[in-house]
Amino acid sequence: MRRLLLPLTTLALAAPAAAWGETLEVTSESETGTGSLGTTILEAGPGDTIKIPPGEYPLTNGDTLVEQGNRLVGAGEDETTIIPTGGGEALDQVTVSGVTEAAPVNPESDDDSGLDTKVQIVALIGTLALFILVLDLVRRRRLAERYALLWMLASAALLVLAIWRGGLDAIADLLGVAEPANAIFILAFGVAFLLLLNFSVVTTRLSEETKILAQESARLEQELRAARGELATGNGASAPVAEQGEHQRPVSAQDET
């Protein structure tokens, strides 16, 4: 009962008063999810202390830590290790004790968020190739300009997002997605969906137009055959007489008898 009550009261107090100096404890060594270091930091208020039991803990985002001025307390230098995966500068700016700081996993990256550099390069090459492909298709007149515009906008947007990490982060934030990479997938899916819908509309219109054309060409062909039939009987434009031509032309019932 007390175990349940304590965090509840803590929460109740923490929310309105932003109580200074609570202590939260990390319970999971994974990168995200309940009890992970990252989540605990997000749950912590300004000035809170975060206790970290023995184990290895990845730390992706350290900005919040600095903003809130949290204190990290490990179980001892030999016991608790923090592995920075996004640069690790944050650890130098807050009070840390009883923790070994491992070498950053991703040393080249000086940005602490966004896509991995590797993914970024792949995305860059991919979107660039797409962009060039579209341009080439337009150049060779294999793609009408009005669709080209659509595709070029789409690939340009992807290109921008591949280069400009901040943009992707902002979008990820906006969509409430934790991983910027997922934001790209959601965006790409949405765009692809709309493009497909657009093509269904275009196809519908095309088949309607083609139907009308087919009907018209069939009618013309019928009229041509009928006219030839009349000519062949030497009857010109007058009422048809020959067996073949008899029903080719709209004949009134009177003419028929």
Add this chain to the structure above:
Amino acid sequence: MPESTELRRLAIVPAYNEQGMVGRVVRDIRRQAPGFDVLVVDDGSTDATGAEAEAEGAAVIRHPYNLGIGGAVQSGYKYALRGEYDVAVQVDGDGQHKPEYLPEMLAALKTGGDEADMVYGSRFRGDPGYPVPIGRRVGNMIFSVVLSAITRQRITDPTSGFRMTNRRGIELFARDYPHDYPEVEALLMLHAHHLRIHEVHVRMNARGFGRSSIDYPRSAYYMVKVLLALFVGLFRRRPTPVEATGEDEPGIGAAAIAEGERVQG
């Protein structure tokens, strides 16, 4: 029949690969309803459907490729509109519809009098004349309930393609006709444009050979699709409703008028 001979009447026969049957249909129409011109719409058949119809003296429109029953029937209505026909009737090229009913249907049609704008032959008002497949029966019943509710009149055979319509119906269908499995939706169109529908009982033949466009595995799909079409159709934007005085509508086109003159000349 002094009054009715003044009417220009057309039988529209949609036919898709109906070689061996369509010739007989044309012959039967000409024998049993001699007041009707016969137009066979060869819907991109790969057999000799068109030639066979022509040999029996029908006018033949040949679609360059298969447009489906909706496109085929609409071609017929366009032809009827251009040829200034007063009455058009659909008679399937597969021999299911018996031309012997044409006079009775014509008698019920409004062509000066005050009857219906569209008269159609229902096989479910009495003895259908042949054992109707169960899938067709079930589907038919569902559409029957839905359409009867919408139109507030008893529609017992909404999938029957045996239909006769007057000038107003011809104009409507030449302008706009539903695509696949069009029979049910076409009834809805008539209703939306305030054209009156009338049912007469007919017996039909079993399909001689070949496959109906509405057969088993497809009948479930057909039902869902048509129900959806009905639902959407309720909200669909329609071309301007045909005026009640749709007799001599302007805009039929100079070609049609020229054609009319040529026939008389």
